[in-house]
Amino acid sequence: MDNEAGKNNKVPFEEDNYTHNIHKNNERQLDRRGFLKTMVGAAGVFAVSTLPWGGLAAKELMGFGQSSHPKKKIADVQALKVGEAVEFHYPGDHESALLIRLGDNKYKAYQNACTHLKCPVFWSREEDQLVCPCHHGFFDPQSGKPTAGPPRRALPEVVVEIEGGAIYATGVKRYET
Amino acid sequence: MKRSYRGVILLSVVLFLNIVCTQYVVNHYFHEKYELVLVFALLNVLLFPLALWIYKKEVRR
Ligand code: FES
Numbered sequence: 001m002d003n004e005a006g007k008n009n010k011v012p013f014e015e016d017n018y019t020h021n022i023h024k025n026n027e028r029q030l031d032r033r034g035f036l037k038t039m040v041g042a043a044g045v046f047a048v049s050t051l052p053w054g055g056l057a058a059k060e061l062m063g064f065g066q067s068s069h070p071k072k073k074i075a076d077v078q079a080l081k082v083g084e085a086v087e088f089h090y091p092g093d094h095e096s097a098l099l100i101r102l103g104d105n106k107y108k109a110y111q112n113a114c115t116h117l118k119c120p121v122f123w124s125r126e127e128d129q130l131v132c133p134c135h136h137g138f139f140d141p142q143s144g145k146p147t148a149g150p151p152r153r154a155l156p157e158v159v160v161e162i163e164g165g166a167i168y169a170t171g172v173k174r175y176e177t
Numbered sequence: 178m179k180r181s182y183r184g185v186i187l188l189s190v191v192l193f194l195n196i197v198c199t200q201y202v203v204n205h206y207f208h209e210k211y212e213l214v215l216v217f218a219l220l221n222v223l224l225f226p227l228a229l230w231i232y233k234k235e236v237r238r
Contacts, residue, residue: 032185036232039188043228046195047221053202054218057211 069171074099074109077165085123087112090158090169097158098123098130099167100141107167109158110144116151130155184235191228195221 074088085100090111098112100123110130112121119134129147130139137149144155159171198221205213 033236036184036188036235039185039192040225040228040232043188043191043195043225046192046199047225050199050202050218050221053206054215054222057206057214057218060209061211061215 069169071161072169074160074167074169077162077167080167083125085125088169091172096120097169099158099160099169100130102141105162107160107162108141108144109160109169110139110155111158111172112155114151115146115153115155116149121155181238184231187231187235188228191224191231195224198224 069091072088072090074090075086080086080099080101082101082104085098088097088099088109089095090097090109096112097109098121099107099109101107110121112130113119114121114132114134114137116132116135116137119132121130121132121137121139123141124131127138128141130141130144132138132149132151135150137151138147139145139151139155140147144157146152146154157173158169159173161168161170198217201217202214202221205211205217
């Protein structure tokens with residue numbers, strides 16, 4: 001068999017550089033125009049990707065997403081002595097919170113996920129502070145503000161009400177910076 | 178052909194503003210300032226036609 005037959009007599013050119021399938025002149029170059037196109041495309045991606053956030057915000061503004069916090073019983077007044085704390089979950093089942101009885105008629109409740117890295121914060125009666133064991137963060141029980149350690153933001157406060165010998169959670173205060 | 182980086186620079190600015198706006202959108206969302214979320218989301222969307230306009234102008238030159 002001879003070599004010419006192997007080419008089937010149909011290969012119309014000397015195939016030596018494997019680039020015959022590149023037709024456009026500048027196909028192998030990223031020219032300025034192509035780069036500009038990519039940039040415009042990126043701007044488009046940004047635009048599209050903010051749409052869901054806008055939608056969610058609009059929903060929230062129109063009141064659909066209004067997570068009306070349910071009223072939830074935390075504990076009986078009898079069961080909680082002054083200076084003690086009890087853990088509960090509010091508003092969801094996976095959001096733990098802490099109720100502290102600071103005085104005869106003074107209750108404070110906070111969502112107790114540390115504002116640093118979400119470790120659970122606990123109430124230390126000896127130190128009269130909320131303590132985060134993870135990196136020694138401390139919070140003021142009166143306001144929820146951080147007093148020492150890495151946390152910089154206050155714990156979100158849960159609004160409580162006393163009614164007929166029981167303590168109820170009725171809402172979460174808006175997060176303020 | 179004279180070399181011009183104007184389009185590239187302008188579009189870089191647009192993309193930078195995109196990043197800034199996106200960042201603000203997310204942050205304001207978590208801070209529950211929903212009006213501001215809408216403002217920045219709108220800005221971000223408006224930047225796209227602007228980018229397109231810059232591109233068209235640059236190509237025509
Ligand atoms: S998680 Fe609480 S101090 Fe770091």
